[in-house]
Amino acid sequence: MGKTERVRIFDTTLRDGEQSPGATLTHREKILIAQQLAKLKVDIIEAGFPVASEDDFKAVKEIADTAKGPVICALSRARGNDIDVAWKAIQGAKKPRIHTFMSSSDVHLKYQFKISRAEALRMSIEAVKRACGYCDNVEFSPMDATRTEPTFLFKMVEAAIGAGATKVNIPDTVGYAQPGEFGKLIAGVKEKVPNIESAVISVHCHNDLGLAVANSLEAVRNGARQVECTINGLGERAGNASLEEIAMNIATRKSFFNVDTGIALKEIYPSSRMVSNFTGIAVQRNKAIVGENAFAHEAGIHQHGLLANAQTYEIMRPEMIGKQSRLVLGKHSGWHATGEVLKQMGFRLSEQQLQQVSERIKQLADKQKIVLEEDIAAIASDVSGQLVKEKQMVVLDELMVSTGNKVKPTARVTVFVDGKKCTVAGEGVGPVDAVAHALQSVLPQKISLKEYHLKAITGGTDALADVVIKVENGSGAVFDAEAINEDVIMASANALVKGINKALSAGNKKVKPEKGGKA
Ligand code: KIV
Numbered sequence: 084m085g086k087t088e089r090v091r092i093f094d095t096t097l098r099d100g101e102q103s104p105g106a107t108l109t110h111r112e113k114i115l116i117a118q119q120l121a122k123l124k125v126d127i128i129e130a131g132f133p134v135a136s137e138d139d140f141k142a143v144k145e146i147a148d149t150a151k152g153p154v155i156c157a158l159s160r161a162r163g164n165d166i167d168v169a170w171k172a173i174q175g176a177k178k179p180r181i182h183t184f185m186s187s188s189d190v191h192l193k194y195q196f197k198i199s200r201a202e203a204l205r206m207s208i209e210a211v212k213r214a215c216g217y218c219d220n221v222e223f224s225p226m227d228a229t230r231t232e233p234t235f236l237f238k239m240v241e242a243a244i245g246a247g248a249t250k251v252n253i254p255d256t257v258g259y260a261q262p263g264e265f266g267k268l269i270a271g272v273k274e275k276v277p278n279i280e281s282a283v284i285s286v287h288c289h290n291d292l293g294l295a296v297a298n299s300l301e302a303v304r305n306g307a308r309q310v311e312c313t314i315n316g317l318g319e320r321a322g323n324a325s326l327e328e329i330a331m332n333i334a335t336r337k338s339f340f341n342v343d344t345g346i347a348l349k350e351i352y353p354s355s356r357m358v359s360n361f362t363g364i365a366v367q368r369n370k371a372i373v374g375e376n377a378f379a380h381e382a383g384i385h386q387h388g389l390l391a392n393a394q395t396y397e398i399m400r401p402e403m404i405g406k407q408s409r410l411v412l413g414k415h416s417g418w419h420a421t422g423e424v425l426k427q428m429g430f431r432l433s434e435q436q437l438q439q440v441s442e443r444i445k446q447l448a449d450k451q452k453i454v455l456e457e458d459i460a461a462i463a464s465d466v467s468g469q470l471v472k473e474k475q476m477v478v479l480d481e482l483m484v485s486t487g488n489k490v491k492p493t494a495r496v497t498v499f500v501d502g503k504k505c506t507v508a509g510e511g512v513g514p515v516d517a518v519a520h521a522l523q524s525v526l527p528q529k530i531s532l533k534e535y536h537l538k539a540i541t542g543g544t545d546a547l548a549d550v551v552i553k554v555e556n557g558s559g560a561v562f563d564a565e566a567i568n569e570d571v572i573m574a575s576a577n578a579l580v581k582g583i584n585k586a587l588s589a590g591n592k593k594v595k596p597e598k599g600g601k602a
């Protein structure tokens with residue numbers, strides 16, 4: 084077996100990823116994502132397209148000036164001014180790179196640019212030379228490479244390398260290629276471009292036919308040594324190749340690929356969560372590697388095997404990507420798993436009680452689709468008479484909201500706070516906001532709502548609402564909570580109460596009460 088070669092991971096979440104419809108990021112979010120990408124140990128961060136807007140320029144510049152570790156790359160069209168502006172943005176980077184591109188397919192040249200192949204070739208050479216005048220790390224992309232006549236593609240790549248490009252990127256811009264075909268194209272670049280040894284072959288695949296990862300991996304098998312990808316597979320239209328899938332394929336099937344990446348695998352899940360939270364684009368539940376269900380086992384037979392030995396049904400350990408494994412209790416779960424989950428939660432049940440709990444979980448799963456830990460705890464404590472471990476400081480007793488197009492949304496909430504019953508009211512921009520204000524007004528310490536996500540689990544107007552929130556306590560600690568209900572206001576109120584209880588109980592553990600003050 085030959086020496087293991089390194090495949091460079093080029094992350095374009097902040098450039099192509101940000102081009103995802105609806106994925107706009109604030110300046111601060113871009114900086115935090117860049118810091119997280121450095122922790123993830125990507126080799127290159129494509130920080131943006133500086134000429135596109137003042138905001139893009141500023142973000143690329145700040146990332147270039149402050150990032151430690153990865154190469155910082157800026158995108159530019161094959162135009163003088165684009166290249167000059169790209170350089171201005173990244174010149175402060177320890178390791179700067181300019182990435183310039185020009186279309187190569189006839190369909191782009193004829194209809195979009197209205198120029199000949201010869202003109203495209205001339206512009207590409209000029210662009211690469213101009214970029215090389217600024218820095219010695221220059222990448223060139225012939226856009227729409229997979230729909231370009233191969234001999235012209237090879238000629239363009241050769242010309243770009245001749246002009247000084249050290250990386251040549253072959254984009255499947257419209258996600259048209261098939262894996263075998265794309266692999267052959269990369270092999271062709273390696274074989275037919277005479278000066279290819281002077282450059283690294285990169286690939287950049289889009290996911291229009293769901294093949295971005297497969298195409299990228301096939302390219303690696305055929306000699307590509309840089310893969311362009313994004314966290315959660317974000318990107319134009321159906322997105323780019325997903326970084327987490329590329330990295331985990333290479334790590335899990337090491338002897339098959341015989342290459343390595345330098346990715347810090349444990350940072351994969353935190354990176355995915357951060358990008359999803361900042362962009363507001365939820366990760367599909369069953370998405371490979373980072374989806375909520377990726378390491379969740381519900382079928383009884385799987386759960387039984389997993390409890391005996393994780394290798395029975397897991398080819399990767401969730402801890403590898405910085406996540407916990409989960410047994411999900413639902414209608415397919417068996418006794419083994421139910422008993423195990425309850426044991427982990429601190430319950431000690433007889434066989435008969437376990438049977439009753441399993442039955443009730445199945446009934447609930449039929450109705451509710453997802454059974455949360457809190458639901459299981461409530462059922463188990465009901466059946467066994469054992470109390471749920473944590474005492475709840477805030478308990479919701481009654482909730483009434485009024486809203487409409489001619490009234491200010493208000494909420495009237497009755498809660499027990501540390502055993503004391505009180506009724507409060509709140510107003511807000513909507514009914515959920517009104518409930519949040521009412522609840523906040525009775526708390527012994529400031530707890531603020533940081534994030535609120537609402538998903539409809541089932542279709543139709545009777546859909547179950549799944550509310551996921553993040554709340555922050557006075558010491559800056561953040562807590563997640565989730566609740567499901569047929570009524571969206573009730574789901575929101577229950578999630579808020581759960582989050583508040585988590586925040587309060589953490590606060591009680593950490594914060595020492597001052598004399599005469601509240602904890
Ligand atoms: O998809 C594409 O072709 C691109 C280029 C700019 C590399 O994003």
Ligand code: ZN
Pocket residue numbers: 099254256287289319
């Ligand atoms: Zn792209």
